[in-house]
Amino acid sequence: MLGTVESGEGRLPGPQIGAAHTEGIVLSAEGIVKRFGALTVLDNVAFALSRGEAVGVVGPNGAGKTTLLSVLMGALEPTAGSVHYLGQNVTRLPAAERCRVGIARTHQVPKSFSGMTVFENALVAAQHGGGHRASEAYDRVVETLRLTGMLRVANRRAETLGLLDRKRLELARAVATDPKVLLLDEIGGGLTDGEAGELVSTIKVLRERGIALVWIEHIVHVLVQVTERLVCLDSGKIVADGKPRDVMKHPDVVRAYLGSAVG
Amino acid sequence: MTDSGLVVARWTPTSVTFTVAGVGLLLALSFLPTVASPATLDRMTTLFIYVILAATWNALAGYGGLVSIGQQAFFGLGAYVTIRLSNAGVNVYTAVVVAPLIVALFSLPLSLPMLRLKTSEFAVGMWVVAELIHLLVNLDPLIQGETGISLIALNAYTVDQRNALTFWIALAAVAAVLAILFVLLRSATGAGLQAIRDNEEAANSVGVRVVTVKRIVFVFAAAGAAIAGSLWLATAISFQPKTYFSAQWTSYMIFMVLVGGLGTFEGAIIGAVIFYAIEAAFGSMGVWYMIGLGAVALLFSLFLPSGLYGIFGARTGVQLLPVGYWLRDTKSEPAVGQGKAAEA
């Protein structure tokens, strides 16, 4: 395992959230390398997520955060390394199948189904990813839209939404698939304090349901309100992994952010 | 249906009216052979064939994102298999109906390699497939290369009988194609299909089995092009491979769908009607007609990419055929609406 902080906290078991860690690891990546041509974007990354755990991912632009998320989701195949989910090797399992067994993601640049309504966007997710049928799927969608604050625009075509609502829709759609693991990619950027507060309480509800989280976000002060562990990625390597306070003081993290005050 | 007074509606008054009118029109048309002239029936058959071609190419390209420029492969095969079945002693009109089903079965294994191709490779790949099938059909001694053959079994029927029978089969085929597409689009698979149309990567992310859904559409579109081909043979009688395996058929499909509205159920039908009218008016102008079609298609794709129905739908917000979902609040109408007020 890479990038342990020197605080002595170690990696696993990490900070205590109930009995989560005794139940073991839900999603893990070992020795992940991802190259695009000559460019090495992920360089031997190892990462493990425990059941019900919430991990924040930080790192400068171009560090490879989104790429790591895509490898975990199955949208990208790693050049080397493997991904395990609930003890099974899922390295070759396509994204749609991973979604059906309980992994869901949001996209950094929202990818809404623009010609469909908000309701229909979430319905596709509930029907296909969640395996819900008929009115059971409707109930699931209504509940999810309410939780994510999207019920008020349920009948709007997604192409008419502003950026913030498109990001909320990303979250709603992912939640509608009934995930065990939720991979979030910068859904909190550009929020006012009030909006960020709403997002934090939404995420807390999801955590209470036992959903494990990986959340990429630049705004660390929002991130630390729901995560008990922080991972810092820089140039394709995990340079720190541990308690948020320790990670943010870590010399490599400080250097990665060029001394800029994060968090 | 859902908690707190929220219900999911799928039909609107407009869409009920329109769908009832559409079904009524199809039923009324079935009586046309008792009153209309043979020439009228023949023209209507042509129109139905165009609607089938447009609707199925639209399903393939507009919804599945599978831009094929080789659908003439299935059009030609539909006609060819009809000839073969008839030659083997099958009743000629039974052959017209059964041939497309055989072509659909053939398209299933073909979809395995084709759907592995990327978008542009798929388009060209389909054209290559069409050329290949054309060459293979030419090798059949029965067809005698480009000399071709006629569907002589039709001689057993009078001209009036032929016109009426072909018309009824074409009417049944267009009704079946539209009904299947309608049911498909309203199903969970159809929601997945529309998701693929809008964003394939995101469709994958929410669990849509993209290749499986595309395969359904591929086979459906192959069957549609094939029945169009077998019906064309039933009206034209003679089968010359180069006429049937001509890329011109696919260019017609593209024209109809681009003008009517790519990726909308209604748009393809409108495009077919417009194409039919244009052909009736200018079809005798030969090369200039083809150049004109190309120019119009180009202008549409450049300046009106959503087609005529797309513009109509965006302006009015009206949905003629109810393939979508509408969340209604039965307690405090209209609490869940377009959301403009709530956003302020």
Ligand SMILES: Nc1ncnc2c1ncn2[C@@H]1O[C@H](COP(=O)(O)OP(=O)(O)OP(=O)(O)O)[C@@H](O)[C@H]1O
């Ligand atoms: N499909 C691709 N082909 C080539 N290069 C890519 C591809 N996807 C990502 N990259 C490159 O990989 C590097 C890491 O990208 P990635 O999106 O994972 O970074 P990130 O940490 O998410 O950055 P940001 O904070 O800006 O979102 C970047 O240099 C990017 O240009």
Ligand SMILES: [Mg+2]
């Ligand atoms: Mg990113």
